[in-house]
Amino acid sequence: MNHRLQTVNPTVKAVAVLCCVVMLSFIYNPYTPALFYIIIVAGVITAGRIPLKKWLLFTIPFFILAFGCLWTAAVFGNVPTTAGNLLFRLGPISVNSDNAALGVSIGFRILCFSALSMMFIFTTDPILFMLSLIQQCKLPPKLAYGIIAGFRFLPLLKDEIRIIRQAHRIRGAVTASGLKGKLSAFTRYTIPLLAGAIRKAERTAIAMESKGFTGSRNRTYYRSVTVRGGDWFFFLLVLLLFSASYAVSLFFL
Incomplete structure (x- = not known):
């Protein structure tokens, strides 16, 4: 039985993921990507029926990468450490709140990118995706x-x-x-x-x-992929959840 995320038009799903990636690239506060990552994980596990063990297994490399970026930004950030923003000091290493916030933002942004990518990969049939690109995006x-x-x-x-x-x-x-x-x-x-x-x-x-395949666009298709109202609802819902994450994060800034 198909689950909800698996039935969404692949092109609409890809455009929604791309829009989220672009918008996240211009947000540097740590709260928006953190909230949005929680929403993505909860949505994929419930609506996509992805096993939690499988999700965590594929997330481990991205957690390591996110932690590496967090540590690098926190320790080697451009903001100088002062008495007002010092979080802790470990020998010659000092970490301040500004650099730590930037590191957390970059780390959660990496996790959001990975979660969106895995959501698309785990819930999308590659053949249907190519057919959707042909029929909706006019791919040759x-x-x-x-x-x-x-x-x-x-x-x-x-x-x-x-x-x-x-x-x-x-x-x-x-x-x-x-x-x-x-x-x-x-x-x-x-x-x-x-x-x-x-x-x-x-x-x-x-x-x-x-079989008469010449590559012409004027042809019929054995499997027709259409854009339905539920696909547009998914697209708007993703943008709405992202906007809600950003709106909630404003209260913490």
Whole structure:
């Protein structure tokens, strides 16, 4: 069963994410991105039905990056430390409130960017996204279907690498240890993979041409992607929640 976020038009969802990213880029107070991040996480877990364990697992690298940016901005900030803004001193390192606020703002901004990106990735079908770009954004069908075909080939590459490795082992081609051995194995795997990809691309091009695909925009679609009222409601709701986060943060400034 599809959940609410999964049914939103992919293009509308992408535009909403892009608008939030642009607006967050011009906000430097720490409260707005912090409040908006809480809203994003709560909305994705409830409306998108994303498992909390999966969300936390993918968030760990961004937490590390956010903490690194927070620490760097707090310790090496441009605002000089005085008796009035000093938070704490750790040996030769002094952290003041102005630099710490900037670091928290940058850290939560990174978390917001990552949360918006993961929301889009976890709740969007890539095929529907490309079809939406064709039908709503007038993306050239040749480019879009080429990307879709390449996306379909990715799982096949894993199977081909496995087959090539087994074939090399049968013939006694043992991969040596160390950097030189890995480079040699990379060369042995790359050429067969490239040859196989070229053959698949030729067969795909012939199949598309035989089915009457010319790349023209004047065509019908097996799967029609439309923009409904619920999609516009999602777009306005995201902007409203962001505006509410900014309005609430004004009381803390």
